[in-house]
Amino acid sequence: MMPSREGARIALAVAAALALGFAVMACVSDQPWAAFRALLTGPLPSIDHTADGRVVVHRLVRFGAWLQDATTLTLVGLAIAIPFRARQFSLGADGQLFMGALAAAAVSLALGDVPAALPLAFLAAAAAAATWGLLPGLLKTRFEANEIVTTLMLNVVAVQIYRLVVGRVLNDPTAGFITTPPLPDAATLAPLIARTTVTAMVLVAPVAVAAALFLLRRTTLGYEIDLAGANPWFAARAGVPVARATMVAFALGGAFAGLAGFHVSNALLKRLPVDLTPGIGLEGIVVALLARGRVGALPLAALGYAYLRVGAQAMERATDVPREVVLVIQALIILFVVSDRLAPLALGLLRRVRASMGRRTA
């Protein structure tokens, strides 16, 4: 999957970020060790034996939260990684996710309790988010509008459209807070593991990754996307429709973010509150970075990063360390992973220290 050297480098970066994160925790907490332990073991279920010899599994909820979070992160990771194949820095997964969730909920509510509601909501989420994802592609190829800026701006617009529709169109006046009515049962996914929110979507994520891999590696379209990213000038000279490939990459990324939105609306929450928190889309950047842009490595990166996120929630509940410490660790991971010259520099320093120590002892 990933060359082992690259894997080792990323493991080193993560370890260094965790170590520095611990240093930060030691500065702001009275119980840094307990906090660190909670962070690192939080997502694991605990297995106990009762007095009469039965095996009991505790804390399955957090384990479920881990898998469920990894599912979302894999999908938003795809939403970042695919446009990046065309060398486009899309930060738009957030807005696309909101659009996908909104479309899925709207279609589910409109269709009601019919068997077709589930597949149609799924498709609607992908289609709506792909359309939303296409916008920055259009703006980039037609008007050369910087995609970092446009995707960030479109995120704001998407969240506001979401709030407008949930608050004023789909609002359930009997709920007591601003939210859509519960989605019909036929449109929602049942949990695979009891007492968790792990649904069939946990299987959809790897399938989505496989589909994306197939598309990128085995189809003309994928080849065009890669070429457009590697050298757009050359690709255009060779007759590759660069603009089309770029737009397709944007739309495709959007479709996967839309599936993440479907995951949120029809599998996790089963109704959409107006104050759904933005930001998960940006976490996709971390996942795509940890995978070093390799689509096949996304699930692994998502599992690792989701582990940290769920651990942080456990830590915040159990100790005095706010979960924002994970933002710090996340930032450090990003910085260390992209610093190509950091590892050689550190190793060189280490070697020099060792050499000087050897001289001293000799």
Added chain:
Amino acid sequence: MSLDLVAAGTVAAMMAAATLRAAAPIIFASLGGLISELAGCINVALEGVMLVAAFAGVITSAYSALWFPDAPLWLHPWLGCAAGLLAGTALAGLLAVFHLELGADLIVAGIGLNILAQGLTVLLMAHLTGDKGSTASLTSFALPSLRWAGLGDVPVLGVLLNGDGDAGHNVLVYGAMAATGWVAWALRHTVLGLRLRAAGENAEAALAAGLPVKRLRYAGLLLSGLLASGGGVFLGMGYLTLFQADMAAGRGYLALAAVFLGGRRPLGTVAAALVFGGATVMAARLGLLAVPSEVVFMIPPLVTIAALVLVKQHQRLAARRRAAAGRAALISP
């Protein structure tokens, strides 16, 4: 009739003063973004720089009052201001080290530093005040406002120059104007400005001409950090008098958009920043009417996108016209 005129003029002056106030932090940050962009390094970390500067400024001014209770009151905000500028510049310096020394991708490292700033400020705020939302429990200080004496009764001008409540504009609003003038002048007329632009325009040629490109890029990024810090300090010690989590609220990214929108020129950049400030004020005004707040919040981002597209169209048309004129000149003799 003339009364109507005065009333309309007063409203316009109020809008202008509010626009200036809302735009000041974006002006600071966009000038910073412009300098580093011209030096060849896009600074995505403007957002984080503003956050860190606002946080350091507010916290230092509050603790300065605790540590030096005997010091004159005017000292605390200025100590905070200095700390804010220092902290924000240091974050930009970190970006420079990661990019120029460690080979990190500039955009990704910038995003990373924004996340770092977001996490660290909330973490430290929770540690110091026990509150993850804002520093409302601390007594922090605002930088002074400058008020033109004797304008209280002058109809339109008084509102324009001394603001809505006749309290005057914050010293950093004037700072933003001064920074605009200084950046516009320095980029054109100083050796450093020329060299910065050379390093950004064509690094290889600049190197061949003997320019220390790497050092120039350090200078560009550090200067951009210093300027954006001015915006951050204004947010915490002028616009409001406390620090809030995620206080920059996307202004750093707006500033980046202003640089592109302004065609990478100082006055164009500041004009774009003023448009963004105006969009915020407009949004607040419309919010008083029956327009849903969600629609109001969409205005600034939509203005940004529309402006990006329109400016590009304009530039493309101008280029086509120039090319046509060139062809005509070639053919006619």
